[in-house]
Amino acid sequence: MPHKPRILIVDDEERIRRLVRMYMERSGFEVLEAENGKDALDIALIEPLSLIILDLMLPEMDGRDVCAQIRQHAETPIMMLTAAGDEMSRVHGFELGADDYVVKPFSPRELVMRVKALLKRSGETEFFRADMQQSLAFPGLVIHIESRRVEVDKEDVSLTPKEFDLLVYMAQRPDKVFSREELLRDVWNYQFYGDQRTVDTHVKRLREKLGQISEPVSHYIVTVWGVGYKFEVTN
Structure with missing residues (x-):
């Protein structure tokens, strides 16, 4: 059996984490959660992860700082999920090393499809070959x-x-x-x-x-x- 891709959801709103977790687990992913930037960074630097869904406005450590520090140590795909949807924020997110950028409010189904597309590009092919069958x-x-x-x-x-x-x-x-x-x-x-x-x-x-x-x-x-x-x- 192929391994389940492991996704870290980082958001200070429990409602958002619960919604994203439900859709990700239903799609076959293993899910970890963090409610602030410091915990997210600790998990990202210790746990093997396939992808990180990262809010920007977080307590204890801003999501942009989390992204920048992760990029100093790992190439884990990062998808920013945030209410900051202006062009400058999106450009800055990509400059920090984000691989995709999703603006709130968002469609959970579209989020799942974008996660799958990003994982395929990053090489998680074994899981998706099994999923296709x-x-x-x-x-x-x-x-x-x-x-x-x-x-x-x-x-x-x-x-x-x-x-x-x-x-x-x-x-x-x-x-x-x-x-x-x-x-x-x-x-x-x-x-x-x-x-x-x-x-x-x-x-x-x-x-x-x-x-x-x-x-x-x-x-x-x-x-x-x-x-x-x-x-x-x-x-």
């Missing part, structure tokens, strides 16, 4: 994650991008019950409010498309009344 298999249903293909009884099913994301999200966690709020937050990236009918509509269409080939497969998506939905293999 990843699939989920159940009786009558195969989900090819990297190629975004779904087969029901060996027939391809045409899904919209969001239908596919919804199916994968639930199928990766069989038997777990998801509220509509969770699905809106994690699949649609609605951090606060969203129309919960969006979830119901997509579930209905997804079931219909799966059921056109196999009714038993369509029943894998189960309604939990008063709560939400779950993926459950019943045969």
